[in-house]
Amino acid sequence: MSAVTAEHEHDDHHDHGPEKGLLRWVITTNHKDIGTLYLLFALAMFFVGGIMALVIRAELFEPGMQFVSPQFFNSMTTMHALVMVFGAVMPAFVGFANWQIPLMIGAPDMALPRMNNMSFWMLVGGVLLLASTLFMEGGAPASGWTLYPPLVLQTGAALPFAIFSVHMLGISSIMGAINIIATIFNMRAPKMTLMKMPLFVWTWLITAFLLIAIMPVFAGAVTMLLTDRFFDTSFFNAAGGGDPVLYQHIFWFFGHPEVYVMILPTFGVASTIIPVFARKPLFGYSSMVYATAAIAFLSFIVWAHHMFTVGMPMAGELYFMYATMLIAIPTGVKIFNWTATMWRGSMTFETPMLFSIAFVVLFTMGGFTGLMMSMAPIDFQYHDTYFIVAHFHYTLVPASVFILMAGGYFWLPKWTGNMYDEKLGKLHFWLSAVSVNILFFPQHFLGLAGMPRRIPDYAVQFADWNMVSSVGAFIFGFSQLLFLYIVIHTIKGGTGEKVSDEVWEDAHKHGLEWTLPSPVPYHTFATPPDKIPTEHF
Amino acid sequence: MMSTQGAYYIPHKATWPVAATIGLMTSLAGFANYLNGNAAGSTFMLVGLSIFIIMIGGWFTLQATESETGMYNKGVGISYRMAMMWFIFSEIMFFAVFFGTLWYTRNLSVDWLANIGDGPGRSSGMLWPSFEAVWPTNGPGHIGGEFEPMGAFGLPLLNTLILLTSGVTCTWAHHGLIEKNRGQLIKGLAMTVGLGFLFVAFQAIEYQEAYHEMGLTLGSGIYGSTFFMLTGFHGFHVCVGAIILTVVLFRSSKGHFTPENHFAFEAAAWYWHFVDVVWLGLFIFVYMM
Numbered sequence: 001m002s003a004v005t006a007e008h009e010h011d012d013h014h015d016h017g018p019e020k021g022l023l024r025w026v027i028t029t030n031h032k033d034i035g036t037l038y039l040l041f042a043l044a045m046f047f048v049g050g051i052m053a054l055v056i057r058a059e060l061f062e063p064g065m066q067f068v069s070p071q072f073f074n075s076m077t078t079m080h081a082l083v084m085v086f087g088a089v090m091p092a093f094v095g096f097a098n099w100q101i102p103l104m105i106g107a108p109d110m111a112l113p114r115m116n117n118m119s120f121w122m123l124v125g126g127v128l129l130l131a132s133t134l135f136m137e138g139g140a141p142a143s144g145w146t147l148y149p150p151l152v153l154q155t156g157a158a159l160p161f162a163i164f165s166v167h168m169l170g171i172s173s174i175m176g177a178i179n180i181i182a183t184i185f186n187m188r189a190p191k192m193t194l195m196k197m198p199l200f201v202w203t204w205l206i207t208a209f210l211l212i213a214i215m216p217v218f219a220g221a222v223t224m225l226l227t228d229r230f231f232d233t234s235f236f237n238a239a240g241g242g243d244p245v246l247y248q249h250i251f252w253f254f255g256h257p258e259v260y261v262m263i264l265p266t267f268g269v270a271s272t273i274i275p276v277f278a279r280k281p282l283f284g285y286s287s288m289v290y291a292t293a294a295i296a297f298l299s300f301i302v303w304a305h306h307m308f309t310v311g312m313p314m315a316g317e318l319y320f321m322y323a324t325m326l327i328a329i330p331t332g333v334k335i336f337n338w339t340a341t342m343w344r345g346s347m348t349f350e351t352p353m354l355f356s357i358a359f360v361v362l363f364t365m366g367g368f369t370g371l372m373m374s375m376a377p378i379d380f381q382y383h384d385t386y387f388i389v390a391h392f393h394y395t396l397v398p399a400s401v402f403i404l405m406a407g408g409y410f411w412l413p414k415w416t417g418n419m420y421d422e423k424l425g426k427l428h429f430w431l432s433a434v435s436v437n438i439l440f441f442p443q444h445f446l447g448l449a450g451m452p453r454r455i456p457d458y459a460v461q462f463a464d465w466n467m468v469s470s471v472g473a474f475i476f477g478f479s480q481l482l483f484l485y486i487v488i489h490t491i492k493g494g495t496g497e498k499v500s501d502e503v504w505e506d507a508h509k510h511g512l513e514w515t516l517p518s519p520v521p522y523h524t525f526a527t528p529p530d531k532i533p534t535e536h537f
Numbered sequence: 538m539m540s541t542q543g544a545y546y547i548p549h550k551a552t553w554p555v556a557a558t559i560g561l562m563t564s565l566a567g568f569a570n571y572l573n574g575n576a577a578g579s580t581f582m583l584v585g586l587s588i589f590i591i592m593i594g595g596w597f598t599l600q601a602t603e604s605e606t607g608m609y610n611k612g613v614g615i616s617y618r619m620a621m622m623w624f625i626f627s628e629i630m631f632f633a634v635f636f637g638t639l640w641y642t643r644n645l646s647v648d649w650l651a652n653i654g655d656g657p658g659r660s661s662g663m664l665w666p667s668f669e670a671v672w673p674t675n676g677p678g679h680i681g682g683e684f685e686p687m688g689a690f691g692l693p694l695l696n697t698l699i700l701l702t703s704g705v706t707c708t709w710a711h712h713g714l715i716e717k718n719r720g721q722l723i724k725g726l727a728m729t730v731g732l733g734f735l736f737v738a739f740q741a742i743e744y745q746e747a748y749h750e751m752g753l754t755l756g757s758g759i760y761g762s763t764f765f766m767l768t769g770f771h772g773f774h775v776c777v778g779a780i781i782l783t784v785v786l787f788r789s790s791k792g793h794f795t796p797e798n799h800f801a802f803e804a805a806a807w808y809w810h811f812v813d814v815v816w817l818g819l820f821i822f823v824y825m826m
Contacts, residue, residue: 019550026555027550027551027552027555028550028551029547029548029549029550029551030549108545108547109545109547111616111619111620112616112617112620113547113548113551114548114551114553114554114596115554115620117551117554117555118551118553118554118557118558121554121555121557121558122557122558122561124558125558125559125561125562128562129562129565129566129569132566157573160568160569160572160573161566161569163569164565164566164568164569167565168561168562168565171561174624174627177623178619178620178623178624178627179620181619181623182615182616182619182620182623183616185619186612186615186616186619187545187612187616212623212626212627212630213626213627213630214630215627216627216628216630216631216634217630217631217633217634219631220631220634220635221634223766224638224766226572227755227762227766230572231755231756232680232681232754232755232756233755233756233761233762233765233766234675234676234680234681234756234758234759234761234762235638235642235759235762235763237676237678237680238646238650238660238676238677239676239677239678239680240675240676240678240680240681240758240759240762241642241646241647241650241674241675241676241677241680241758241759241760242642242646242676242758242759242762243641243642243645243646243649245646246638246641246642246646249641250634250637250638
């Protein structure tokens with residue numbers, strides 16, 4: 001490129017502000033705009049998925065059939081999961097990645113800004129296709145989010161729409177992941193070597209590898225469902241020499257890394273927030289990096305622990321049991337490091353820190369129930385019960401979702417230049433932290449007592465804890481309206497107090513983003529920063 | 538790989554991505570409606586595909602223009618190359634699913650159906666008493682009726698030679714580009730494109746024979762399913778690769794690309810070698826074994 005063009009581009013870069021009007025949000029290539037789009041979309045889907053969860057909990061409030069038909073109930077469990085996984089949690093973390101990765105590594109934008117815009121709109125397209133199935137003949141898919149054949153092949157008109165929705169969501173995720181990898185490898189400030197990157201950047205780098213490896217696998221699996229239903233193939237039909245269990249293997253080869261796609265960036269945000277409020281460097285930075293990589297590697301070789309009861313050779317049961325137990329080691333390293341980071345720190349308990357501490361405690365609980373289920377003979381009892389539901393909701397709600405909230409409180413002042421209302425934030429935290437346990441803890445008891453998942457009605461012996469759980473669900477659900485209010489209030493001016501550039505005391509030691517003005521200008525790091533923070537060593 | 542951003546090109550408005558989404562969504566919704574037996578489905582599918590094709594044309598023209606006017610520096614080139622690399626990796630994972638399916642059914646589940654092996658997936662022997670585990674098979678239900686399996690020698694072998702040769706001509710063209718020998722570049726590319734489409738034509742003849750003379754269809758149990766899905770997706774990728782190479786050929790003849798700046802050529806060549814390698818896998822595991 002000639003120097004003249006470079007100069008011209010450079011000038012243009014500074015003059016160029018956001019497009020006027022709504023069109024700005026459609027054609028934007030700015031990583032901050034796209035991050036905002038992702039986050040707002042995820043927040044909206046969080047409420048859509050949440051309403052579906054409340055339908056489920058309302059029906060389960062007491063035994064007997066109350067509000068919805070069994071078919072619709074099963075549609076709700078399926079759609080709740082798909083919307084929350086693909087519409088809320090994943091996009092929210094991609095939103096954080098878009099906002100934060102260029103700021104954290106000192107880059108002017110994402111490496112491939114046009115593709116960045118396309119990943120967002122493909123996500124919207126995919127979710128629209130999925131949502132359209134709710135209004136179709138035969139209802140939305142009701143097979144559970146795993147879409148197991150032969151059950152899923154009985155879906156009505158919705159089936160091809162759900163399958164194509166998965167294709168579009170996959171395209172979106174793969175493009176987003178490619179963009180993140182290219183940005184991290186190619187756009188770092190000169191002094192930002194790999195082992196100096198904030199842990200959030202590291203966890204997303206590894207997550208992006210996971211996404212590129214698994215989304216095509218899921219696409220392949222659902223393509224086979226499509227051809228089995230419409231083009232006479234026999235992939236999952238034993239009469240033709242196929243095998244329905246094959247689908248489960250392929251699905252979980254995707255599905256297990258997929259759950260880590262939702263938890264690894266969670267770890268990254270927690271590792272970013274805890275040191276700031278403990279006023280200490282992160283304990284064991286390099287061990288955190290290696291632990292993340294180890295968890296990602298293990299995620300590819302443990303998938304059949306989801307299938308202990310399906311019928312596998314004994315050697316397979318044993319292998320998947322021991323391999324799964326190994327995951328506890330790098331995860332334990334992480335929990336230990338977070339605790340050690342807080343040890344003897346000058347801690348303060350602002351809302352982001354409260355959510356992060358709750359994450360460490362409650363995620364450990366979700367992790368331990370996972371360890372219990374990794375034992376094949378014990379899993380035979382737990383399989384397909386509410387114990388599983390309690391387990392993975394502990395790893396998703398008071399872990400991923402709590403950390404998303406924490407990240408929101410942590411970075412919103414930086415992004416908007418306005419401070420959120422700390423009192424309301426703390427109220428939101430305590431309401432959420434108490435109600436989430438009322439909601440999910442009793443489900444452990446229900447599962448151990450034998451209550452199966454994905455059923456609209458149950459034996460009367462399960463009535464009491466279901467009622468408690470449903471009460472918790474409604475408190476938790478409505479508490480989130482408070483979060484919505486706080487977010488809108490902060491964007492519109494917050495407490496009126498202007499935040500400093502570093503927002504949190506001494507935050508500039510922890511990350512490049514805190515060296516920028518608040519609110520962050522539309523374009524940042526047009527030239528790479530000279531110095532980078534060294535606190536996290 | 539460190540700082541490349543001094544003059545890193547950051548585009549400010551992008552209209553094609555939304556067009557891509559609308560096009561893809563319309564065509565997929567149309568296809569889904571068509572599958573559900575809805576008459577309007579195919580119209581929507583065509584409209585969506587048209588939007589998508591216009592988008593591809595427009596977006597690639599824009600990229601080519603920007604590249605030729607020198608807006609991309611080395612850093613942008615590195616980002617593009619990384620993107621292409623990881624895109625091809627995702628494609629490898631997609632094919633891995635179907636190769637994995639072939640391996641699993643052939644080596645595990647067909648045996649279990651015939652009551653062989655030690656898996657609990659093994660059927661009781663009462664279920665399919667007369668079924669024997671042999672490959673190729675269309676299962677104990679003889680789904681799709683009698684068929685003749687596809688042999689390896691003949692058209693498939695010829696196609697292997699064609700694709701391998703096209704890999705050589707593609708590399709020869711690349712050498713022409715690097716040595717500023719445009720004649721060699723264009724000749725090499727033209728041969729590669731020609732061989733690519735010849736491959737697709739032979740593949741079409743093979744399918745014709747399979748359907749009309751051998752009774753082998755997509756519905757011929759697990760053998761037909763794996764055979765046609767693997768070779769079909771590969772054939773589709775060859776078509777896409779050949780179209781990309783055609784565009785690169787067209788751009789070469791217009792004088793685009795220099796020894797330093799020819800990402801489009803490289804991406805097309807990588808893609809072409811990728812479909813080449815997938816074919817070798819197919820030839821060994823689907824046709825020969």
